[in-house]
Each structure stands twice: as C-alpha cells, then as structure tokens.
Amino acid sequence: MKYTLVIFLLGLCSFLNGQASSQSSATLLIDSSMLYLNSDAMYRRPFMGNNNLPVSIGGYMDANTSYGATNGSKTGIGFAMPDLTLFLSTRINKRASFLTEVAYASVTGKVQLRHAAIDARLHRLINVRTGLILNPIGAFNQNHDAPNYDFVDRPIAATTIIPAIFSNVGVGLFGKTGNSNWVLGYEAYLTNGFNDKIIDNTLGRTCLQEGVSSFENFSGKPMFTGKIALRNRYAGELGVSYLSGVYTEHDAPTTGKVAVLAVDYSGKFLRNRLLIKGEIAKVSVDIPTTYIQTYGNQQMGGFVDIIGTIAQTSIWGFDHARINIGVRLEYADYNQSKFEETQGIIFEHSRAVVPCISFRPNTKSVIKFNYKYQEQVDFLGNPPLKTGSFQLGFSSYF
C-alpha cells in the first residue's frame, strides 16, 4: 500500500512542468545507446512512449451546509464535503478506452473506487465492459454527479432502496442502435453481488446498500444487472432495469434471492426550460421466515424532480447563466409486508418534499438552495419524525 503510493507519486512528480513537450520526460535517464537491464523496466512502461494516446482528467466537488430541526431538536450549522471525485479516462487503442472515477471519503480518509472499467467496441451493438462497473439499475446510479442535480441531498430512494454508488467487479455487454429521433440501448452485466449484511445490519431494516460486496463474491453465483432504455428526441428517455442475484453469508451455505425492478424516466421540454426526471424501484429480498419481520422482503421507493428555468441571462460575465426553481417529491417504503401477528401493515417509510432554487452560472457549476421537509414513520406507524432543514450547497465539475 505504502509502496503503491510512493511509486505513484514519484511517477507523477515529473508531471509538473513536463507538459509542453510530448517528449517523454523521465526517459532522459535511460540511455538508449546501451542495452536495457531489468532495472530499466520502470522507465520502459508503455505510457512513457512518445505516441501515447491522450488522457483526460476531471472531477467534481460537492460541499454544503445546513440548518434544521427534527421534532423540535435543532441541529446547528456544520459544513460537509460529501463528494470530491476524480475522473480519468484514456483511449487504449482505437477500439478500447479506460475510464475511472475515484472518490475521497472525507470521514474515513480513504480513497474509494467508484468505477474503473475498460470498454472495448466490437460493434456498435456489442461493446464489452470489464472491471469495476456501475450497475445500471435505475438511472441515478450511473448518473450521480452532484453538479447535475439541483438538490443538495441525493434522492432517498435512489440511495437507500437502490444502493448508490453501486458498483461491482464483473463483465458485460452494452450497445445501442437508433437514429437522430429514436434510440434503443441495452446493458447486461454479470458481477459480484451482495453479502448478508442486507439483513444483518444495524439499521434494523433490509438494506441493499449495507450488503454491497463489490470486490468479493461469497455465494459463487454472479449477479445479473440489465437495462433497456428507449429515447425519443421529444418525449424523453424511458428505462427499465432489472437486477437478479443472491445474498450470502461468508462461510455459510445460506443464501437468499435478491431482485430489483426499476423504471426511470427523464425528459426535457419547453426548449430545455423544463426538466422532469424520476425513477421508481421495487426490491424483493428472500428473508428467512424465522428472522425478524422488521427486515422486510419487499421494498419500494422513488422520486420525481421537476425543475424549471425561470431566468436565463447574462450575469457576472456568464453568458448562459440560469436560475432554476423546482421541487423533488420522494418516497421510500422499506417494508411492504404485513405483521404476521396482526395482519396490519408494516410502515417503516419515509417521504420528503424539497423545493429548491438554484443558480447555474454555466453547465459545470451550480449553487443550490433547498428546503427539505421529511417525515419518517417507524415500522409500527407511530407518529412520524418530522425534519425540516435549509440546505445550501455548491457543486462543480472541474
């Protein structure tokens, strides 16, 4: 681990002012007039060659502050930086490219890999993707960058019903076909899946996110994720996605099935001045009948964002600055079962309404002001926990 970084950083060192010349920098230390030794290997990696293909680097930052109260108990003001990510993409050859997204987890101080895959094109309809893949279940997971949203928080259902960011090591195919008015695409992957933290977690409810096991697969059975999406230039995009897998305990024969069906839609109208975006997901998880009923075997949730541009103008030298207002409506029901004892429904749900005003100086950056009102109902359906908070956020690609 240490070595990794040392080597990495040393390598990067030379980067600082070596950009002008595409002549590779560090190779000056390798005397090509002599034979190479094994010890020259580190300077002879392909990336130092002169004809290396271009690389792009970017990322985004997301910072916010909030003030609110839950059932009368006020939270003070604190600042958070939930997201700082770095992208890197490179073309490997004329048929393949590499793309990765790395995030800095500010609380643990660890670097978290969100996506790192190589895509290779065999045909427009047949592309192979391998590596750590963002599973295409719903739409948010693949399109989660904070600067794309006018809301400070991620959607509840897209993070607690469907996991986000949800990626697993595996392999699969994708492709699309269409014309300038219609396009039809598909994705189909086999990846690692879930461990039994789905139901063995301290939340006291079924939670796919808790059981994500990206880099190891205890069950020996791959998880399938697939999506079909259809887009019309005027009507927007409709996606249907499906996940099917098992969850399992390490070192135990017990496994249960997991399935997710999600439908997502997004469309822009009125010359891009009105955006409607939403998704809905239904989760089924096999729970042993002897386990606790608070861990439900059916979950459902979704959200819809409606954003309108109320002003598009030139401000502070930004030619296409926009002011948007909008609202998000969201709902997540973590347990759709009934109590065995009473046949009464199990509640355990959450709903929120989030009006927003945002300022977008350009397409890369957004300043967001939200008010979020949320009600959480426990599994018995007792009087809800009500939270109201004002949120001010800033997200920008860089």
Place this chain on the structure above:
Amino acid sequence: MKYTLVIFLLGLCSFLNGQASSQSSATLLIDSSMLYLNSDAMYRRPFMGNNNLPVSIGGYMDANTSYGATNGSKTGIGFAMPDLTLFLSTRINKRASFLTEVAYASVTGKVQLRHAAIDARLHRLINVRTGLILNPIGAFNQNHDAPNYDFVDRPIAATTIIPAIFSNVGVGLFGKTGNSNWVLGYEAYLTNGFNDKIIDNTLGRTCLQEGVSSFENFSGKPMFTGKIALRNRYAGELGVSYLSGVYTEHDAPTTGKVAVLAVDYSGKFLRNRLLIKGEIAKVSVDIPTTYIQTYGNQQMGGFVDIIGTIAQTSIWGFDHARINIGVRLEYADYNQSKFEETQGIIFEHSRAVVPCISFRPNTKSVIKFNYKYQEQVDFLGNPPLKTGSFQLGFSSYF
C-alpha cells in the same frame, strides 16, 4: 482499497505526456450521431469535452535523515519521508478555479486531503472560496511547502501551538487591493472547528492539533478565521490573524471557547540575499475548572528564521544556485497558567535554536543541513530534556 489505488494510479500514469492533444479520448464510444442515453452520462462529463481547460499537476517531496542524542541516549540513523504531496489545479471557467493538495501520510498509509476548494471571483475584493480550506491563522499554515524552507523540521510553534496542516470544510471570502508598492489583503472564513480532543488527548497538554475536526462539526457553531495582511515592496509583509470558535464533545452539551491571535512577518532585504520570517501566536482555550491543570488555558509560541545567502553562483550546470546560512530561533509555551496549589508558574515549554546551511540548485529544490538544539521543560520546571541533532534533508517541488 489496494485495488482501488493500483488501478487508479496506474490509470493516472498514462497522464504523463498525454497533454498534447486536447482532443478527448474515450468519447469514441459515444456515438454522437444518436441521441444520448442516461447510460452515456459517464462519458459525457464536462472533462471529456474538447474545449476542456488545462489541468496542472505538481507536488513536492520531502525526505530527511538525522542523528542525535537526548540526555545521553543516542538515536541511530533513520530515514523519513514526512511529506509527499500532490497538487492539482484546474480552471473551471473564467471566474472560478479548483485547487487541491493531497498528501500521503506515510505512517498511516492513508491519503490525506489538505486543501480542496473552489475559488470564484466576483470582484478583485470579493472572491468566494468553498470546500476544504487552509485556515489563514499565522503564515506557516498556508505556506507550508517544505521546499520553501531551509530547515528540516517544521517550526515547533507553527505545528504544535497553531495546528498544521490545519484545514476545515467551510466557506468564506477573500480579496485584496493595492498598487505596485503596497497591497492590503483580507480573508474571512466560516468553517468546521474542533472537537474535545483539544483537552482529551494523550499528550497531557492542551493541543489544538489533536482536536481538529475538519469534516464534521459537533457543536453546530461555525468557527471563524480571519486575516488581514499588509505588504510593502520594501518593508515586507505583516499579517494579523484571528480564530474564534468552540470545541465540543460528540453528543454532549459541553463546549468551551477557543481563540487564537497570531502575528506574522516576512521580509526580504539586501537584494533578496537576506530573508527574515517569523510568526507568533497566542492561544486561549476554555478549560473546565475541574479538569487537570496540565491542560493549560493559555499558550504562546513563535519562531523567527533569519537566512542569508552567502554565495550565488553557477554549479553543476545550475545557473542560479545559492548557498544559504541561517538560524531559526523558536519557542513554545504550552501552559501559561499558574498552579492553583502553589501559585507557581506552570512550565511545559520548549525552545530550540537551529543553525543551518543549505544548497539551492534552483528555486524548486533545496538540500538542507541543520543542527538543532532543543530544550524541553516539563510542567513542573524540572531539569530539561536536552536534544541535539544533525539533520540532513532534501525537499523539492516536482
């Protein structure tokens, strides 16, 4: 985690000389003749655009070795690499830019974010900075790069009285005004602050560094940091900075106030052949009266570096190589209180003198040879711990 970094770093490698073409790479998989789908989102991030503005990457490395003795007990020779950092900066648009500094913490093996903020200019006097901000308290914290100093160790007071590297998530303003002879600048930020490790730490003394809580704020009260600096072309720069906040325990009502006042100065004379640089800081921390008196409520410390260039010449092909000699005088008093029981003063201080010789082949790199003599006195004022050590260090930007 391992995989994360390996893949990420390997990926970044290819970056080395790929700048020549701003033509973006991986977009070959996005067929622009068709409509885009949600699944294309990862390939449609702005950084892949053709007109992406350039990214700069750099960093510095700092490595050293030392040999010395403390009260007769000799330390052997060991090598250390206290600092290996990476900078990345990019212009987001004509009014905003992003800058980050990441350091590899060699002891923990973690990547530590030191600074990651977006600066946006509204006016020369009004710039907004948001993200993880280096708090402007004293001068060293914002100007800590090892290659800028002729001493192997960081100043005692600038790391143990004022925290360093001290950064917190928050937001604030900065700006400056002036002409070619005078400039006046200010900075003012609200950020997260401290937790109660300030006084609940295993050092047995008040220590702001121990209580830094960059990414979370338990108190609900933001911390203010502000600085005013005035610079004259001939007389140098004088800064006055102030910090005001609270420290708090997680989940507890107890909070105490923290305040820091610091004054810093730096000036160059005799055609840049003489450098004088120093800062002094005074810390006040509310300590419960029932707590241990070794945790003092007043601290004070400072340092002054005096560096003279004794030779400026051409050596080994470096046209402007310099040889400097200098000395650092430093002092830190961790407890300025008196014992309740005796009204005698509480000592707990440290002082050091550090003569140095350094060789600077160019402005980016420096080889440092120091002798450091330090005396540490315990809180009772018993005979001091005396340490003498020879230190050889190398620091360089890359």
Place this chain on the structure above:
Amino acid sequence: MTKFSVFIAIVLTFWCFFSCKEILPKGLDDDQILDGTVEGLTEAELIQFERGDEAFREVFVKETGLGPSFVTASCISCHAGDGKGHPFTTLTRFGQPDELGNQFMHLGGPQLQNRSLPGYEPEIIPLGATFAKFTPPANTGLGYLEYVSDADILAMADPNDDDKDNISGEPNYGHIPDYLTKKPDAIPKNDKYILRFGKKAAAYNLLHQTANAYNQDMGITSSYESIDAFTLKEIEPEITVNKLNDVVFYLETLKAPIQRNTNDPIIQNGLMVFKEIGCEKCHKQTLKTGKAPIDVLSEKEFHPYTDLLLHDMGSGLDDGYTEASAKTYEWRTPPLWGLGLSSDSQGGAYYLMHDGRARSIEAAILLHGGEALFTKTKYESLSESEKAALITFLNSL
C-alpha cells in the same frame, strides 16, 4: 429587468409555501410523549442518560452477539417511543402451573426465543410446558416504581383480605441472583425478596429486568447473565456491564408520564368514578419513593395507578403459567400512567392487558375478573356518561 421580478415573485411563492408548514418542526409537548428525563438531573447524569438512550436504540447483529435465537434485535423495537409494545414483539414464556420454580430451564425456559439468525432454528415450546404471552410494557417512570420501599408495598398488601373488600393483593416473593445488590430497606421473607417488575412481578429491580431482557430477548450475554439462550452454555459477555448500567440508568431516569387536561371537569368526574367503583383499590393513584441513590428520585410522590402487588384476575386471564410465587391466575397491577398515549407506540391501535388481547380501554376493563369482578360489574352498571367520563379520564393519563 423583469426577470428579476419574476425571481422575487418565485421566492415569495416559496415563502408562502414554507409559512403554511412547520418550517422547523417542533416536537410534541412533554405531556404528549413518553420519552424524556425526570427533571433535575445533573450534567453527568444527563450524559449517562444519553449513553443509555443510545444503547437502548442499538440494533444487534450477528457480529455483536445477536441470538442466534432471539425475540428481537434491539430494545427499542419492543418499546418504541418508550411506550407499550405491539403483538409483533409480544413474547412468550413457558413453564408450569405450580410455584416450585421453572421446570424447563434446561430446555431453554423461561422465555421462548421464537426467531433466529438464518441457518438456525428458533426455539419451540417444549412438550408439557404451559405458557403465557406478554406484551412489552411502557418504560416510563420505572425509576419511581423501583424505589417504592418494601414497607410501603407490604402496607398495601392484604393477602387474607382482612378488610373484607374482596381485594387481597400480595407481593411476589422470590430468590434473586447474586449479582443484584439488595435494597437497604428490603424486607425479605425466608431468604426471598419482594419482586416488582414484569407482568407477574418476577423481576427484583431494573438491573435484573435489563440483564434478563438482553439475555432472553436478544440473546446478548453479559457478565451478569452469561448463559447463552441458544446453547445454554456460559459464554463471553456480549455487552459490557458499563453499557448495561447505562441502560438501567436510562430506564430509571425516564420521566413519569404527565397527565393531560387535569382541569377538565369530565376528567375530574372520571377520576371520581374511578375511585367510586373501586379501581383505585389496586390501581393506587399515589405512591412515594424511599431513599434512592439518584437524588431526584429520592422521597418523591408520584401517580402510577398501581400497587405493585399480585391479584387474582380470574379464570379468564389464567394462562396456567407461574413465575416465582405468583399463581397462574395472578397478575401484577399494571401502572395506568401513560395509558392514553399507548396507541402512539402501538401503531395507532390499542393492545392492552398482559398479552395485548384487549383492543380498547373498555375491552380491557371488561376482561377484569377474580378480585376485580365486583368492580367490573359496577362499571357495567354505570351510566353511559359515567363510563365516558371514566374512559376520558383513563385516556388523560
């Protein structure tokens, strides 16, 4: 620039929207909720209360010791909002109809762990055992009940019905485990001590109750109750004594429920009916604590509507199951305080009496038999308005 005015208009619209709602939601008033501390705790006590509250909410998992067989995975899931529980977490205890002690300890008694981790079988009631179902009680005001002196309890007892009022309450006496400290004012009888907590008053104090609940409800062993409920073998503690003590302190310092609308004449009338028809003979309105180690609980008067004694409740409530000296048909008078808020922790419905079989306050009254038969009969003969006043009074508790 008209756009700016549009913007302002929108902002105002927003503001209207906000002003229609609780922008920063307030909590319910103190008399509307069961949780919250007794007044006058020191800062150190508040810190311990918070720690206990957090431990009370902890959801156990495999890794932290849950099960492998259990009733539920957290304290809070049985006592939502510190109130009464729901049939979902109603637990089952099994044993025998005599008072010679539980004969099924070697078969996993007294409590049925009816759920289990994947891969494990839950417990089943052994052949020949009798059983009863117990709905989780509310937690509030328990500290007051803990420190009622034995002498006061005995003063309310009348085992031979010497006063000939048909009411013959008596305390439950039992042996108590070594880890419990005897109360300084304890009045034991033949080495047995007066027990007071639980449906059949089988627990000596809140530490006893809590250590048992961790062990029998969640399969979490402590150094106090170290026998694993599944394997019946002694294993390492799965929670610390510190945490257990914090939870006990939390339970001790939860406030007493606060009666609402005490000046309402209907409610005052209801209280009169309550006393007139004899409810208050067992559901004693006022008790007081003796000396308590927690200052704010020491020598305080309070209104729990219980006498902490066992009473014959008749054959309708006889489940054939005993605990300590309690007979099959004997149940401890449950405190009525907080009754009106029960449905806020039972999902909007009522599940009353020991096993939750009564779906309304009136249904609960009508289930009273045995010593309470006379009072129940009196209730039935009340006028509708008197009945309504009584129910309104009970709802105000």
Place this chain on the structure above:
Amino acid sequence: MTKFSVFIAIVLTFWCFFSCKEILPKGLDDDQILDGTVEGLTEAELIQFERGDEAFREVFVKETGLGPSFVTASCISCHAGDGKGHPFTTLTRFGQPDELGNQFMHLGGPQLQNRSLPGYEPEIIPLGATFAKFTPPANTGLGYLEYVSDADILAMADPNDDDKDNISGEPNYGHIPDYLTKKPDAIPKNDKYILRFGKKAAAYNLLHQTANAYNQDMGITSSYESIDAFTLKEIEPEITVNKLNDVVFYLETLKAPIQRNTNDPIIQNGLMVFKEIGCEKCHKQTLKTGKAPIDVLSEKEFHPYTDLLLHDMGSGLDDGYTEASAKTYEWRTPPLWGLGLSSDSQGGAYYLMHDGRARSIEAAILLHGGEALFTKTKYESLSESEKAALITFLNSL
C-alpha cells in the same frame, strides 16, 4: 574561487559555535537521577521494564477509561522522573479518626477524586469525614523495600518501647484483598498482614499499591480493583492485568538512588551526626531483602534509611485520619534515599513530609515530634557546622 573560501569560513564559524555547547547532550550521571534499572536484569526483564516504563507514562483519556472523576491522568504526572510529587498532584484521603476501617467507602472513600471530566462533578469530602493530604513519594528502590522480610521488620519493631529509647515503632497490620498473593515469609497476626507502602503503610505490596493507584488516582479499573471510583459500581476492567503487572515490575526494578560524594569528609561527618542524635533509630541505614522472585533483588543489602514501621510523630502531624491499624498521629518512616534529588522532580523546590508542608530539609527535621521529639531537640542543639554537615549528608542521599 573566493566564494568557496567564504563557505569554508562559515562552516568553521558554525563549528566553533557547536563546540561551545553540548552538541549531542549527555545525560546526567546515574547518581544524579532517580530513574534507571537495578543492575543485572536479564534481557527479558529489561523488555518488561521498558513496557512498564511506557505504561507508566501513558496519559489516559475518556476513551481509555479516565475518570470520570480522578486526581490525575497518568502515573508520570505524580512521579516526574520517578521522584517525589508536587502539591499539584498531592492527593487527599478521607475517613475517620478510629482504626475500625474506613467508614466512608459508600461515599467514595478513601480517596478524594478532586478533578473530573467536563460535564462531571468532582468528588467532595463528605460531611463528618477527617482527611489528610499525601504528597506522591519517589518510586526508586521500591523493589528492595518490597522484599524486606516480615521477620526483619518485626525485628526492628518495639511497640512497647522495651529498650526505653522512646522509639516504639510498630508495623501496620491490615486485611488484604484476595487478589494479592501472600508473601511466603509473611507473618500474619489475627488474619491481618504487615503492610508497608504508603504514607501510613497501608499497602501490602506494589501490586496492591499500583492497582489502587490506577483505580483511585485515575479512575482506571482493573480486574483487581473493579469498582468505579465515580459510580461506586463494578465495571469492566479499563487496563489489563498484563499492563498492571508490567508497571509493578517497572516499580520493582527501578534502581535504588545512589549516594553522591561518599568520600567527602563533611558528608561522612554528617552521617556520624545522623547516627549520634538518633535519626538512624527510625531511618535505618541498612536493610536487606529476603528471597525475591526477581533474582537481582534477592538477599541484597541496601541503604534506604527507613524501618518501614509506624511511629508516633506527635500532634503537629496528627491529621485525624487513619488507615488500617495506623493511628491518626502515626506515620511510616519514609526512606531518605534520593532526598537530595527531590527538588529535581518537584520543580526546583522542596515539598517534604507527608503533605509537602516542609519547604526545606531543615524545616522537615523541625517538624518531627512524638517519638522523634528527643532527636529533634538534639538537632536544635547542634553547632551550625554539625547541622550543615547533617544537611549536606542528607543532600548527598
């Protein structure tokens, strides 16, 4: 190139500067400091000593179990450089004037935890308790003192002053906790054992002393002393027995202080005066260890200047506080070795006698009363040069 010669000149200047100082600072000589090991430890013993040294320096925090009420947060803060302590860490013990055992254990006795974590109240002395203040003693040579045989101690005792020299030292006898192993050569009396460590000799051995100090000084429980000093409840151990044993081993193997300038005729004269006026009747120059489990401490002669016995020190030093069989006016003869180095651990000043009230060696002598009154009077009648020689001798210890 003249610049190069400038460079050389500068380097030489530097070198001059260096040579004026201790470039690589030497430590003080072994006889100038208290820390360091007894000679002849095996490598394994040295490793354990180092571990103990590290544990001795550990500063406890909330997370590692400090408090919530305590006197200080680390061993080292009371015993800087293994020497005597400062009024800042002088501790207070409270109790009663009779020898029937501490009557205030249920109120947090015997020791006052006068500091606390934020949010907690420190302890206060309960009404009706008497108290004494104890300055932390030096740690050096404790291993030797631990292994003096009971028989040797009893041989020095003379409770009824049979030899009519006014000195009537007697050991402190007390019950000892179960976790202590009795010494093989112990000579108990009525189930009570000879205690020897502490101002009133209330600790049986270094394990007893250390387990108590962790518990009472820092609020750190161990499996030996498991009652939390704040809540007075049994809680989980906050340090391991391993670490406790390491600290005990560290204390056992700290070297005995080394006398300085033993050949100085003034010092030799001072020793003669010391013996002549009777100081040595209690402050015995030479003791020997019995069989010890640590080889290098076994059957060794050493010079601590104590008899480990209790003596009546007169009403001036009577604090009205007792421990075990020690009366209010009785104090254990403190070893005088290391006396001359005391101020190096007390911040350059002297704080002598049990509570640090004597600000010089002479002041300490003059505070002697009771059995020592006769000797003190003799001291007062010495010539100035004899007094000076005595003080010089004491300073050489």
